[in-house]
Amino acid sequence: MLIDKIEARANPTTHTLVALVENKPGVLNRVASLMRRRNFNIHSLAVGETEDPSVSRMTIVIDASKTNAALVERNLHKLVNVIEVQDVSNMPTVMRELALIKVSVDDAAKRGEIKQIADMFQSRVVDVAKDSMMIEVAGEETKVDSVLSILADYGILEVVRTGRIAMARGGK
Amino acid sequence: MKLTGAQIIWETLIQQGSTTVFGYPGGAILPAYDALYDYNDRIKHVLVRHEENAALAADSYFRATGKVGVCMATSGPGATNLVTGLANAMLDSSAVVAITGQVASHLVGSDAFQETDIIGITLPITKHNFLVTDINELAQTLAEAFYIARSGRPGPVLVDICKDVQQKSVDYTPVTSVELRGYKAIKPQPQKSVADKLAQAGALIESARKPIILAGQGIKHANAHDDFKAFVEKSGIPVATTLLGIGVLSEDHPLNLRMMGMHGEAYVNQAIAGADLIIAMGMRFDDRVTGNLKTYAKNARVIHVDIDAAEINKNVPADVGIVASLKDVLPPLTSMIEKRSYASWLAQISEWRGDTQSHDILQVELPQDMLLAPQVIRTIYDVTGGEVTVCTDVGQHQMWQTQYFQHKRRNQLITSGGLGTMGFALPAAIGAKFGRPQDEVWAIAGDGGFQMSIPELATVAQEELDIKIAIVNNNYLGMVRQWQELMHDRRYSSVNMWSPDFVKLAAAYGIPGIRAKTLQEAREAVQMARAHKGPYLIEFSVEQETNVFPMIQPGKSLDEMTRRPIQPAALGGGMDTVAR
Numbered sequence: 239m240l241i242d243k244i245e246a247r248a249n250p251t252t253h254t255l256v257a258l259v260e261n262k263p264g265v266l267n268r269v270a271s272l273m274r275r276r277n278f279n280i281h282s283l284a285v286g287e288t289e290d291p292s293v294s295r296m297t298i299v300i301d302a303s304k305t306n307a308a309l310v311e312r313n314l315h316k317l318v319n320v321i322e323v324q325d326v327s328n329m330p331t332v333m334r335e336l337a338l339i340k341v342s343v344d345d346a347a348k349r350g351e352i353k354q355i356a357d358m359f360q361s362r363v364v365d366v367a368k369d370s371m372m373i374e375v376a377g378e379e380t381k382v383d384s385v386l387s388i389l390a391d392y393g394i395l396e397v398v399r400t401g402r403i404a405m406a407r408g409g410k
Numbered sequence: 411m412k413l414t415g416a417q418i419i420w421e422t423l424i425q426q427g428s429t430t431v432f433g434y435p436g437g438a439i440l441p442a443y444d445a446l447y448d449y450n451d452r453i454k455h456v457l458v459r460h461e462e463n464a465a466l467a468a469d470s471y472f473r474a475t476g477k478v479g480v481c482m483a484t485s486g487p488g489a490t491n492l493v494t495g496l497a498n499a500m501l502d503s504s505a506v507v508a509i510t511g512q513v514a515s516h517l518v519g520s521d522a523f524q525e526t527d528i529i530g531i532t533l534p535i536t537k538h539n540f541l542v543t544d545i546n547e548l549a550q551t552l553a554e555a556f557y558i559a560r561s562g563r564p565g566p567v568l569v570d571i572c573k574d575v576q577q578k579s580v581d582y583t584p585v586t587s588v589e590l591r592g593y594k595a596i597k598p599q600p601q602k603s604v605a606d607k608l609a610q611a612g613a614l615i616e617s618a619r620k621p622i623i624l625a626g627q628g629i630k631h632a633n634a635h636d637d638f639k640a641f642v643e644k645s646g647i648p649v650a651t652t653l654l655g656i657g658v659l660s661e662d663h664p665l666n667l668r669m670m671g672m673h674g675e676a677y678v679n680q681a682i683a684g685a686d687l688i689i690a691m692g693m694r695f696d697d698r699v700t701g702n703l704k705t706y707a708k709n710a711r712v713i714h715v716d717i718d719a720a721e722i723n724k725n726v727p728a729d730v731g732i733v734a735s736l737k738d739v740l741p742p743l744t745s746m747i748e749k750r751s752y753a754s755w756l757a758q759i760s761e762w763r764g765d766t767q768s769h770d771i772l773q774v775e776l777p778q779d780m781l782l783a784p785q786v787i788r789t790i791y792d793v794t795g796g797e798v799t800v801c802t803d804v805g806q807h808q809m810w811q812t813q814y815f816q817h818k819r820r821n822q823l824i825t826s827g828g829l830g831t832m833g834f835a836l837p838a839a840i841g842a843k844f845g846r847p848q849d850e851v852w853a854i855a856g857d858g859g860f861q862m863s864i865p866e867l868a869t870v871a872q873e874e875l876d877i878k879i880a881i882v883n884n885n886y887l888g889m890v891r892q893w894q895e896l897m898h899d900r901r902y903s904s905v906n907m908w909s910p911d912f913v914k915l916a917a918a919y920g921i922p923g924i925r926a927k928t929l930q931e932a933r934e935a936v937q938m939a940r941a942h943k944g945p946y947l948i949e950f951s952v953e954q955e956t957n958v959f960p961m962i963q964p965g966k967s968l969d970e971m972t973r974r975p976i977q978p979a980a981l982g983g984g985m986d987t988v989a990r
Contacts, residue, residue, distance in 0.1 A: 259592070260591060260592055264529070267530070267533065268533060271533045271534055272534075275534045306723070308723065309720060309723070309724060312597065312719040312720040312722075313720045315594070315597050315719065315720075316718070316719075316720055317538075317592070318537075318538040318558060318590060318592055318593045319592050320592045321591055321592040322592075
């Protein structure tokens, strides 16, 4: 199932929208409610603070095979708390995702192998326990997907991914 | 000046130009009603009998006047009762401000008595909503609510005000400006792109041979009906209107083909299906207008002008999409185009129209003792001279109203379009009468819809409102019965409807009334209603199984309409299903 999802993601049918929203209670609810009400399919939604504490930034990844990204953008614009929306899909953009992956280690000898894999992807081992290791991977989603598919052979116990965050290159 | 939150509510309403509020008091809104006691000389509060009708009346008040409609309710059940009315205003883009009381701010989230999350509940059915927990934000929030409701594409805004906010006091200065960081009434467009698009639209119009204009209520909201008329007359292009666009151009104008869509006349839909250019203005290609989207106007280029960017390319792809107020688009577009007339195109439409008229139900000789619902509508039109304001309910009579009544001005027909809210007619008539007291106002409802708003007869009686109420009684939920007849093999399921004696019912409210069973009685009844000063109710007993035709059945195309039978089913006429 995990591999299916990874393959689906490898299909480049996503659009990435960046929305600046007022940092007020209930704004995430309004955005989520819009997505549900209009039957928009989203892959991920990442929210966090910005350089301006009164503004939050959302990166919304749309399944463009099912949903018209331009309509999502225009509907987001209509929300009173949304300050700005940009579709950065066709711009030079840095896109990143952070993942934590907990891998089963049933044989102590495998720790070295897993460490090597992590190193090859410029990832880090952030926790080692008697029967598991935790790897931190940051990068484009395809890189996270690759690490996941290789580590799958060892037995993945738990995965958490932040969803895509994006920022256009160059000056504003 | 120190004012309580409750006083600030009324001060803001007065400052915003509100003179009428439709509402119902209760625990969490008590401080506001206490303050109202001192504002009774400046604000007329109309005590409705159910909060839903407060919201519907406020919606209708907006449609009748263009001024923001205001309704008020308490927390919990009072607020939830507003929901249908707010959804109605949302789908039909009516500027309404709803003010609800909420439990005291320290109790929010504790499941306190009559607490409900009305912000969460109304999130998808309002343009925006606010919870006010701090009196310092109250005046600003109320001003923002009015601004959002009336600007851009209008819509309902709910302000939920905690009880303690209404009770506290603060230094009050009237709010003179509203600055909302994220809100743009119209999505900003580069100046050049608008000019380019206007030029493209002009070029498409120039090269069209069979163009048609689809006019919606966006023209009315932009207050651009005069600009629209000028555009129509210079361009020479025929116009079809949506249900809510009825009256943006007088229906007796030679270029006004009248209403399109599911129950539009066949020639109107034939003209749309045959057009090579569609100029859609202030309308949103609702499914009741387009029928099957796959086959919709497939030979036409499309120019779509709407104030809401999210409507462009939503249902029908536009060759040229212009996001703007029609007030800003029509004058430059009019000066850009040549004066023209499309003789052969209009002749073709006229030929289709003649075919329609030969099928008209009113052309048929009917027995003297029979009364058809379309005759009721036409009788009201004839006897009143067609100048009255009509508020309809939803269903068959509503569609016959569009077919058999010629509307001459933009705020003459007040009807629930997008939501199709049964029970709309009577509260809408109350709202319209307060908005336009000089008008003769008629509420026209079926026996089903009327029974959803009977309690408001008490409001009519208490306010001594001069409203004429016409109940078109076919002892069925007529439109549902029609669908069951046509699409469910006459398996009539829960549509047979017993009703009280409506004339006696009205009498219990002190409202005189009469029953009419024939065309002659119908004429006399309308005359009597008009002669009486004050509210009057007429129950028209009509033939039970008359259907509304023509009809685009669900999933069908514009040119696959079911046409009117040569004579009504009651006289043995079968349906003419041949698409022509």
